[in-house]
Amino acid sequence: MSTPRFDILGQALADASRTRMLCELLDGRSYTNKELAAAAGVTPPTATAHLQLLQSSGLVVAEKRGRCVFHRLANAEVALALEQLAAIAPSDHLHRAQQRKAGGLAPLRSCYDHFAGPLAVAMTARFVELGILIERNGGFEVLPAVEWGKLGVTLPDRSGRQPFARPCMDWTERRLHISGALGRQLLSHALETGWVKRQAVKRGLLLTAPGRAAFDQIIGLDTGAVVPEFSMS
Known part of the structure; x- marks a missing residue:
């Protein structure tokens, strides 16, 4: 029996900038690197590194449309899991800012x-x-x-x-x-x-x-x- 790699998910969620991006994506739509960078308050290059980690963890997928690359949550199961985690997570400045x-x-x-x-x-x-x-x-x-x-x-x-x-x-x-x-x-x-x-x-x-x-x-x-x-x- 394989063991779930909670450590991979833990690493992906262990940064406030990445969680801000995930919260932004919870509306079910797709956003560009620049838009997610603005939501997280980081530079586009930094956002790129964060998004690569989120993709490798299976939380986010990237799709190229024309000249732009859009990012979205991998599926509804990811959204449900994030919403459930948000229900037990401490409310912080992100919630108040929103x-x-x-x-x-x-x-x-x-x-x-x-x-x-x-x-x-x-x-x-x-x-x-x-x-x-x-x-x-x-x-x-x-x-x-x-x-x-x-x-x-x-x-x-x-x-x-x-x-x-x-x-x-x-x-x-x-x-x-x-x-x-x-x-x-x-x-x-x-x-x-x-x-x-x-x-x-x-x-x-x-x-x-x-x-x-x-x-x-x-x-x-x-x-x-x-x-x-x-x-x-």
């Missing part, structure tokens, strides 16, 4: 490919209250309901190898929100319908008036009690 820079980011944001923050937590709790989502054995069981279709969710015909809905510990709320295929469909549909829009600030999302009305009408979620007025458009 809050100052983002303004209203915390109430509504994305974690890789799904909703995160207080609204995501409130949404998850509301699904549980409605009885269409059940916490069981450390996971989520999704029950058929008309609400899912109205939210743009297509339930699988049968259970797959990967859980359809995964519980993800929100790193600021210390409560669960939904990840996995269900979380991905919820965010994707909300973006496509204009219920939410991406902010210029990384990971930030704006809740629109149609989005607020949709969540209220479909699942009876009082978004105004969760997302401050300045986080809506």
Whole structure:
């Protein structure tokens, strides 16, 4: 039986500049070396060395598009692991700096490919209250309901190898929100319908008036009690 090389991951995460880059990549998009250097507060050559280490550890992949090389998280599993680590890691200047820079980011944001923050937590709790989502054995069981279709969710015909809905510990709320295929469909549909829009600030999302009305009408979620007025458009 092979032994997991936690030491390789430990080395990759043992530098504040590299963790800043990983946090920047948690919105699921790709960024250039220069953009990640600015996010980490280092020079582009230094960022290159950090990114090479992150790539060799399997956390980040690089893709060349035209003349530019873009970097992104290797996969959703990496994003989930980082979010779980963030939930138990001490909050430091990085978290406070993100809050100052983002303004209203915390109430509504994305974690890789799904909703995160207080609204995501409130949404998850509301699904549980409605009885269409059940916490069981450390996971989520999704029950058929008309609400899912109205939210743009297509339930699988049968259970797959990967859980359809995964519980993800929100790193600021210390409560669960939904990840996995269900979380991905919820965010994707909300973006496509204009219920939410991406902010210029990384990971930030704006809740629109149609989005607020949709969540209220479909699942009876009082978004105004969760997302401050300045986080809506």
